Structure formats: C-alpha cells, structure tokens
Amino acid sequence: MTSSNLEYAIEARNIIKRFDGEAAVDGIDLNIRKGSIFGILGPNGAGKTTTLRMLLGIIDPDEGERFLLGSPNPISKSHQVGYLPEERGLYQSMKAYDAIAFMGALRGLPLAEGRKRGKQMMADHGLGDAIDKQIRALSKGMAQTVQLLGTIVHEPDLIILDEPFSGLDALNQGKLERLIRGQADKGVTVIFSTHVIAHAERLCEEIAIVAHGKIPFTGKVSTARDRLRPQVHLETRELDGTWRSAIPGDCQPLGHNWHFTLPKSGVEPLLHALIEGKAGIESLSIERPGLHDAFVHIAGEAVARKMEADAAQAAMGEAV
Template identity: 90%
Template sequence: MTSSVQVNIPENAIEAHNIVKRFDGELAVDGIDLKIKKGSIFGILGPNGAGKTTTLRMLLGIIDPDEGERFLLGSDDPISKAHQVGYLPEERGLYQSMKAYDAIAFMGALRGLPLAEGRKRGRQMMENHGLGDAIDKQIRQLSKGMAQTVQLLGTIVHEPDLIILDEPFSGLDALNQGKLERLIRGQADKGVTVIFSTHVIAHAERLCEEIAIVANGKIPFTGKVSTARDRLRPQVHLETRDLDGPWRSAIPTDCQPLGHNWHFTLPESGVEPLLRALIEGDAGIQSLSIERPGLHDAFVHIAGEAVAKKMDEDTAMEGEAA
C-alpha cells in the first residue's frame, strides 16, 4: 500500500495580517491586511507618502513589521524566497559604465542566475523589446526611458514567480508607459504574479482586476476594481424634447434641466422603469446615455477628496518634471 503526503500549496502569492510599521514613533503603516492571488495583476494606489513603499518593503522582507505577520509565496521568511522574486525599487540605480546587457545579467546574478545565462538572456530580451541597437552601449549612453527598460528587464531576467514594481511608470513618457503595460500583461499571461504601486489611477484601471487603496498608512479598500466602482451609482445623461409631463416623476425631484439636458444619478429601481416612464409619458427622448463611474470617482469616494487631490498633484508634478 502506497501512502502519499499532501502538500498544501498556498493560493495567495502575498498575505499580510495587521502589519504595522513606525519610524521615530510615527505610524507609517497602520494595521494593513492584504491577500494577493497568484497569477494576478494587483495595484496598490495612493499618493506619495501614503505608505506604499514601506508596505512593499515589509512584504519583501527588506524591513520587518513592528507588529503583525506577512507571508510571501507561502513563507513567513520572505528573504528565503528572494530568488523567486523580481523587485524594481522606486529609487532606480544602475552602474553607469556597465554595458546594457551586462547590467541585466548582473541583476539576474544577484537572484541566482548564472552570469553567462544572464548575458545570453539579456541580449535576447533587449532584441525582443526593440533595444537591439543599445545592447553594447553603456548605461550612461542610454536615454532615461531606455535605461529604465534595461533595469526592468534585469528585474525579470531570472524568470521570477512574483514581480513587485514600486512606481514603475514614474518618469516614463506615454510611449514607454505603453510598452511597460504590455510587458506587465505579458508576464501575467505566463502566470506570473505582478504587484505594482502607483499614484496614477489610469494605469491600475487598465491593468488590474484587484487593487488596494492606501491612504495615511491604512487600506480603506481592497478588492476588485469593479467592486470599488460599484460603490457609486451610474450617472444618467438625458436630453428631452419636452420639459414637463407625467414622466417627470421618474427623475429625481432635485434635478433641474440645463436647457433640455438632464444629469442625475440612476435611481435604485434601474434603467427599465426610467425608460418606460420617459416613453409612455412622451418625453421625446433626444439622447440617453448611462455612464458608469470610473476608478477615479471611486477613489475620491473611498479615500476622500483631500487624498485624491494629493494624488492629482503628485501626477501633475511628475508630468512637469518629465
């Protein structure tokens, strides 16, 4: 008779339970809980100074929490899993005199990849990402966007199971941001878990199924992007031929027209009773659209206007500096 040993394979790439971190007595992270599924693209949203980087560093084991516990790829000792992780810190740094493909190989070697294999992969990855002409150039000879792409390739050259990117879109122009989004999707298509922090909501809305919103060291929301958006009801944009009639009872009483245009929150009863009242009441529908709130609207609702304003200011300052 053959006996088998059942091995429990963790469903989540990351788990954190009530982790807390203080610096000089000040709370930087205040009791955060997280569960991030394997194979997902997960976004951590919040303004600069909200606690995103500190949270990522604790999850990676770079710093330890003062309270709580965290698990990375099933281990409560994240450093022991370093060879399975690719990490791009917010503070970028490459040796300026290194050739580009050597820089990629060097970063892979730090995660256990043989240097010769890293050089081979580095050359191929640069070719695949349109940097073939820069393979033998020194880092100092590359543009900012090219250098950042090289560092990103060095983050994934050892083919990690988990990639963590801290503000990866910072300083990139629109073209390179698009390339990075495609690279992230490509890694997720291979089953790799990708976690990135950002203060630009549009990236998370395009890439992520699930997010965590970080504000003042806390997480007021974690879950699906669709769930965050569903906290706000859709908005109705309506243009009618007439301005009065029995159909007016289907429109919120505090809604006043601007000309023949109406804008209001979709009633709890939904769109069908509204349409029926408009048609049967002969309102003369000229146009009707229902707009679902975006992630930015949901962020404002969840985190508050002050936090959202700080996010917008961070994004504007980054655009000016680019």
Template identity: 70%
Template sequence: MDMATGEFQASTENSRNLAIEAHGLVKRFDGTLAVDGVDIAVPAGAIYGILGPNGAGKTTSLRMLLGIIDPDAGYRRVLGAENPQDVARLIGYLPEERGLYPAMKAYEAIGFMGALRGLPLDVGRERGKELMEAHGLGHAVDKQIRQLSKGMAQTVQLLGTLVHEPKLVVFDEPFSGLDAINQGKLEGLIRGLADKGTTVIFSTHVIAHAERLCENIAIIAGGKVPYAGSVEEARDRIPAQVRLETRKREGRWRTALPAETRQVGDFFHFPLPESGIEPLLKALIEGEAGILSLSIERAGLHDAFVAIAGEAAARDMVADAEGKPA
C-alpha cells in the same frame, strides 16, 4: 474532523492560492506611524495594484512585504514563506529609486542584476542580450549605461528585474517618468507576465493604469487600507449615472426624475434608480417628454477612489500624477 481543524485546513488551502498575504502590518519611523494595520491578499498569477498618493504608505508596505524592512507588528507570507528573504531568488523587484552603474554595458547590467538573485552571471549576460533584442534595444547592447537615454536606461533596469524569470514581480511606481509610448509598452509587458502565470504587484498614483490592468486592488490612504478587493466591486459602490436629453423641458414627466437630478445644459444627470430604468422610461414616454438620447454610465475607478479614500486623497493623487504640489 472538528471545526477548528476544518477552519485551519480551509485557511491553509486559501493561502496556497495566494502569492502574498499580509495582516495588520504596522511600521513606525522615529515614532511617526507610517503604516497602520495594512491587510493585503494577492492571488497567485494576478495583476494587483496598490493605489494611493505619495506618502500614503505604498513603498513602506511593499518593502515590508519583501523583507527589506521588518514590520513592527503584523504577519506576512510571500510565496508560502513567512520570511520573504527565503524566497528572494523567486522575486523580481523594481524600486521607485532607479540606479545602475553608469560604466557598465547595458547587457552586463542586466546580467549583474540577475546574479544578485542567484542567476549565473554568464547566463544573465546572454539573457540580457536576448531581452534587449526582443524589446527593441538590440542596437544598444554594448553601450554603457551613461550613453543611454533615460527611457532606455529605465528599460534596462526593468529587464534586469525580470532576467532571472521570477515567479513574483513587484514594481514600485513603474510608470513614473515614462512617456506615453513606453507606458503602453510596460502595460503590455505586465500583461505578458501575467499570461505566463507570473504574479505582478505594482504601486501607482495613476488610477488609469490600475483600471486597465488590474482585477484586484488595495487603496492606501494615510497608512491605512480602507478598501482591498476587486475593481468591479469598488466601482459598484457608486450607482451608475444616467445622462438624459429630452425634446421637451417641462411637463408632468419631470416628477419621475430622481430628487438628485442635475441639469447641465441640455442634459439631465442623475443616479440610476434602484428600481432600474424601465419605470422611468415608461413615465417619460407616457408624459411625451420626447427622448432624444439616454445613456447609462458605470462609475469609473477614480470616482470609486474618491468615495472610498476621500476627495483630499484624490486631489493628492492628481497632483502627484501631474508632478505638482498638492
């Protein structure tokens, strides 16, 4: 076997372990560059988050991956198919723009959405009743969509996304508009899907959801992906932070503190030295600083996002989450 053949086989084997892979996706609208060279690789069975503020290119990227729109340049493969439409029946997609026929009964709406993905209508309707019962909406099975609360209608559309038991589920801003209780329920549902081997990819501008759910993420800012990889690797880009409180305020031990040390009230804050905490502890003890408390805190995903995408993108994310103009 020559080198080229070996590399091809290795690449093919790697592709078999990916539910989605994309390289160099580019999309323009009316001459404006919306997505500029997006690379994404989503492992099969993973919960994968795409993070970025509104307008960053998240929705456009998802629509290209699903074959709803075609890229102007680049390559994509979804569930092993180069044309995503060939595997559309294996995919569940919940767009950010929600919409159901208001006159339909709830279980019929779920069955109808399943039928759009190839599920027999009668099977979808029966599954719709079962899913609504399982998710606490059994009392609303026969109600029309117009009679449901906003949260109940969103749940019905979510169940319609899953009724045909897809292998890949794509959610575009699924937590938007949900209260804290329903956000928690949705997180539980996503974990349940992954436990069954379903691949879940979702976009969000709320970092906390991705930090709780995902092992791998892609950060999109300005139509580019400055980072794609594990949450742990993203957090490790920033040194852990030390929080120290001492009985004494002055002494020779102060020279052992890193140059970046900030004093806030009774506490000293500084990055964990590359040499570790032990040499510093030794200096503090020998200098009789009187350690009252010392904690080491790893950087959160929000801090990593700021370091990778920049403060402007992070401010936009916060504004989007709070529903305020940036």
C-alpha cells in the same frame, strides 16, 4: 503564527510599522492571489513603499505577520522574486546587457546565462541597437527598460514594481503595460504601486487603496466602482410632463439636458415613464463611475487631490 494559504502569493495580517513613534503603516491586511495583476494606489507618503518593503522582507513589521510565496521569511524566497525599487540605479559604465545579467546574478542566475538572456530580451523589446552601449549612453526611458528587464531576467514567480511608470513618457508607459500583461499571461504575479489611477484601471482586476498608512479598500476594481451608482445623461424635447416623476426631484435641466444618478429601480422604469409620458428622448446614456470616482469616494477628496498633484509633478519630470 498562523499558516499561509497557498492560493495567495502575498498575505499580510495587521502589519504595523512605526518610524520615530509614528505609524507609517497602521494595521494593513492584504491577500494577493497568485497569477494576478494587483495595484496598490495612493499618494506619495501614504505608506505604499514601506508596505512593499515589509512584504519583501527588506524591513520587518513592528507588529503583525506576512507571508511571501507561502513563507513567513520573505528573504528566503528572494530568488523567486523580481523587485524594481522606486529609487532607480544602474552602474553607468556597464554595458546594457551586462547590467541585466548582473541584476539576474543577484537572484542566483549564472552570469553567462544572464548575458545570453539579456541580449535576447533587449532585442525582443526594441533595444537591439543598444545592447553594447553603456548605460550612460542610453535615454532615460531606455535605461529604465533595461532595469526592468534586469528585474525579470531570472524568470521570477512574483514581480513587485514600486512606481514603475514614474518618469516614463506615454510610449514607454504603454510598453511597460504590455510587458506586465505578458508576464501575467505566463502565470506570474505582478504587484505594482502607483499614484496614476489610469494604469491600475487598465491593468488590474484587484487593487488596494492606501491612505494615511491604512487600507480603506481592497478588492476588485469592479467592486470599488460599484460603490457609486451609474450616472444618467438624458436629452429630451419636452421639459415637463408626467414623466418628470421618474427623475429625481432635485435634478434641474440645463437647457433640455438632464444629469442625475440612476434610480435604484433601474433603467427600465425610467425608460417606460419617459416613453409613456412622451418626453421625446433625443439621447440617453448611462455612464458607470470610473475608478477615479470610486477612489475619491473611498479615500476622500484631499487624498485624491494629493495623488493628482503627485501625478502632475511626475509628468513634469518626464517632460524635462
């Protein structure tokens, strides 16, 4: 077994997990820096949850090795970890602050301290009126917030959230994003899985794209986006002239509007040709590809469609 790099909160090296002879996770490598917000993107069934459970030590890989906070035995670091599983569950008869305290106690936090922190955290997150309510009396969003607070009440160094935005309306999704940023500002490492690209694009500096149990990309969001060239949107008064040589030959106007990939030579030669050739620039904008475009390029259209379908199904569940 090799040693761990203390720069990373999580390391995984060629981890493989099979179920009934089929590889659910097939040779994944990950290095997640301490203090970062890291997103794991992919559709349902891609291997995200299995990967997280192996990183946490809930299940062991069949092959490969992983380190959590420097240890090859992730369970030994459980008191430093906050984990929110995809399958939510709270004791319905518990009072909200007791539920938070109970979750903290599972990670070694004394119950009295957990109750004290739980009440304060609920007040800080706009749930002060629900402190003494039983879980069964809370709305779905409030109950999920309580479970999230229980995940962090013991002040962990590493937080792992499996599909944390699922089932939350837009308002509560925004609150969760702010909470994640707040934890990162304290130096806590936050890892979350999602099938909604927008959350990762807003929150993460680095991501891993998971498809069919493999990771075709891991790295900075900016690096993923840079795999595609920027797009030019141009409107001209004229439709012909010497300036046409600066526009890709297969680009045809729609009216007086042109849409094409920015040439490798950059925007300056393009602008020079348009001005010198008297194209009559009405408007010109350069749009950098978003993370969604990069995801489609890296993972393929079929995987992207599956993930969009998963997101749509989750949104329907929120509306119910």
